[in-house]
Amino acid sequence: MRLRTVRLDETTAACVALPDGRLARVEKIVDGAPSDLLALLETEALDALAEAVAAGVDDTACVDPHSPVAAPWLRPRKILGIGLNYGAHAGDLGESAPRTSPASFLKGDHTIVGPGEPIVVPPGIGKVTAEAELGLVIGRTCYQVSVDDAMSYVAGVVPVLDQTAEAILLENPRYLTRVKNYPTFFSFGPDLITLDEVLSHGPLSGLRVATVHNGAVHRKDTVAGMTFSPAELLSFHSQVMPFYPGDILSTGTPGAVPIVPGDVVTCELGDGLASLTNPVQ
Template identity: 80%
Template sequence: MRIRTVQSADEQVACVALADGRLARIDRVLTHGPSDLLSLLASERLGELATAIAVGVRDEDCVNADAPVSVPWTRPRKILGIGLNYGAHAGDLGEQAPRSSPASFLKGDHTIVGPGQPIIVPPGIGKVTSEAELGLVIGRTCYQVDVDEAMSYVAGVVPVLDQTAEAVLLENPRYLTRVKNYPTFFAFGPDLITLDEALAHGPLEDLRVATVHNDVVHREDTVSGMTFSPAELLSFHSQVMPFYPGDILSTGTPGAVGISSGDVVRCELGDELASLTNPVQ
């Protein structure tokens, strides 16, 4: 399934994008269903939703197919980012990819913007980069799990554009929290793509992740090029902290590109699985 949040009349509602182009409201397809995507994840009713969709959806349970797409949700309990998880990107910063354990950082929900919303480059901080990433969305509480079971806690994937104040970071690598937490420095969406839907396009390790700048592919790699796999990242960090439904684990970028006002950046997952596009101001 592909699940998104759209603006319908004067409210935002979570919908499933159906194969025939219709948008089915979750709160009408499910009995006592939630109206927002984060509550859907917290209720752990994705399986029930898939069954209801397979049975069939009435037209009166759908919204306008052209309804504007919004940010999927704005209040995850945590956004965890991974640094230098591809060797090539580590070289961009004059670093080596960590080998013994992954490097990570937390981002506040004030950094979130949705598809098509502007990424704002703050004045006076020097070079800012944008980085396409594969985001894992947690579907149920996940704490101290093994690598071989970690992906069973993942509800789905999202395209991510993660921003960095690179000039500030190069002053001191300990500034990681500072350089990652300006407003608009985390874009994701438009769809939560359930894990079964993503895997229907092929093994996750074969998934292409590309940073695209002004319609030119700047850097791309596959998930197999990560130093630490998605399952390893989730398992490792779950030993330290619990993950909750709606939390996002952004798994690192194959390459960061410098951005400035007037640019357009895009994250592409696969050739056709998903893309996220944001303008820069």
């Protein structure tokens, strides 16, 4: 399934993209379902939604499939990012990829913007980069889980654009929290793609992640090119902290691209599986 938050007049609504191209409001097809995606994840209602979609959806539940989209949700309990998880990107920063344990950082929800919303480059901070990433969306609470079990706690994936004030980072790598937390420095969406649909296109290890800058691919790699796999990342960090439904674990980038006002940046997942685009101002 593909789930998104759409703008309807003065409100937003959680919707599911139907196999026939229609777009249906979740609360109209599942009794008692909430009207926003984060609450849907928190109530662990994805299985009920899948059953309802399979049973057939009446037109009265549908909205214009071209309705504008918003960020899927705005208040995850945490956004956890991973640094230097591809060797090539580590080389961009003059570093080597960590081998014993992953490098990570937290981002506040004030950094979130949705598809098509501007990424704002603050004045006076020097070079800023955009980084396409595969985001894992947690579907149920997990804590101290094994690598073998970790992916069973993942509801699905989202394209991510994670921004960095790189000039400041190069001054001192301990500034990581500072350089990652300017407003608009985290975009995700438009769709939460459930893990079963992702895997129907092939194994996760073969999924392509690409940073695209002004229409040209800047850097790409597959999930297999990660130093630490998605399952390893989730298991490792779950030994320290619990993850909750709607939390996002952004798994690192194959390459960061410098951005300036007027640019357009895109995260591409797979060959047509998902795409997220934001302008820069």
